[in-house]
Every structure is written in C-alpha cells, then in structure tokens.
Amino acid sequence: MTLYKIGELAELAGVSRRTIDYYTNLGLLKPARWESKYRYYSQDSLLRLKLIESMKNQRLTLDEIKERIEALDYALSRGTKQSQRRSLDIDYLKGQFKQLETQLAQLQPMVSNMDANQAAVATKQVLMQSMTVIQSLLLYINEVSPFI
Incomplete structure (x- = not known):
C-alpha cells in the first residue's frame, strides 16, 4: 500500500496543504x-480528495459533500463487497468523464470568441480537470490490477 505525506498528497491532487488540513479537520x-x-x-x-474536488466543481457545499462522503463510508462499512466498491469507483469515473465531455462541448463554441488570454485560462482549467480524471483512472487501474 502506498502512503503519502501531506505535501506529496497535495502535489498529486493539485491542492494546497492547507486544503488537506482543512478537509482532515x-x-x-x-x-x-x-x-x-x-x-x-x-x-x-x-x-x-479528487472526489471532493469534483463535487466542489459541481458547486456542492462542503456540508453536502460531507453528507455524501459519510453515506459512501456507511455503505462501505456495512460490508460492501470489493466488487461493489469497484462499481462505485467506475460510476464515479464515468461521471467524471461525462462531466468533462459536457464541459468540452460547452467550451468549444465559446473559445472562438475569446481573446488569447481567456482561451489559455479556459484551456488550462479543462486540462487540469482532464489530468485529474486520468490520474483517478490510473489509480483505479493500479488498484484493480497492480501488476499491469
């Protein structure tokens, strides 16, 4: 099992140490x-952490996020089988890809009307979110098949 110090986790997730401290508290x-x-x-x-950031991007409050995470924890603690957990992970990844696809479709027509700076900022935001989804997918694949 891989363990990360707070700084390593912050770097991998693209958030600050302070954010991790806050979520931990x-x-x-x-x-x-x-x-x-x-x-x-x-x-x-x-x-x-990636799930929390994704929910924040969906404009959920931290109270709503905490409720959803607690519900997920409860489901997992009630003896949810590993295959069911993987199903939850797959559903999460599918939702992330769908959200990214929707954002790209909305952004495409708007980019042509943006100046270079606005287009660069929008592109960076989508790129960061894409990287987060790809990292989540890679972590999931590593968890399911660590010897690939």
Whole structure:
C-alpha cells in the first residue's frame, strides 16, 4: 500500500496543504498517524480528495459533500463487497468523464470568441480537470490490477 505525506498528497491532487488540513479537520480525510507523529494518507485518500474536488466543481457545499462522503463510508462499512466498491469507483469515473465531455462541448463554441488570454485560462482549467480524471483512472487501474 502506498502512503503519502501531506505535501506529496497535495502535489498529486493539485491542492494546497492547507486544503488537506482543512478537509482532515472536517473529517473528510482520515490520515494514519505513525510514531513519528507524521500524518500519512493512502491512495484511498487521494481518490477521496479528487472526489471532493469534483463535487466542489459541481458547486456542492462542503456540508453536502460531507453528507455524501459519510453515506459512501456507511455503505462501505456495512460490508460492501470489493466488487461493489469497484462499481462505485467506475460510476464515479464515468461521471467524471461525462462531466468533462459536457464541459468540452460547452467550451468549444465559446473559445472562438475569446481573446488569447481567456482561451489559455479556459484551456488550462479543462486540462487540469482532464489530468485529474486520468490520474483517478490510473489509480483505479493500479488498484484493480497492480501488476499491469
């Protein structure tokens, strides 16, 4: 199992350490603590962080996000089988791809009316979101088939 220090997790997820601290204090992320008193985060934490950021992009409040995460945790703690968990992961990834596809379709006609700076900012935002979806997919593939 891969574990990340807070700085590593922040870099992988494209968020600040402060954001991770805030989510940890809210109970959205649960680090493991070792004798060294450092907090370590698992790959599940990375996926969860990406899920939180995705929900924020959908304009959900942190209270709504916390409710959804708690419902997911409850479902997983009630003996959800690994195959059901993978199904949840696949559903999440499908939703991410669908959201990205919708945003690209909406952005395409608008880009021609933008100046170079606006187009660059819009392109960067879509690129960052694409990278997040691809990272989530790669983490999922590694979890399902770590020897590929």
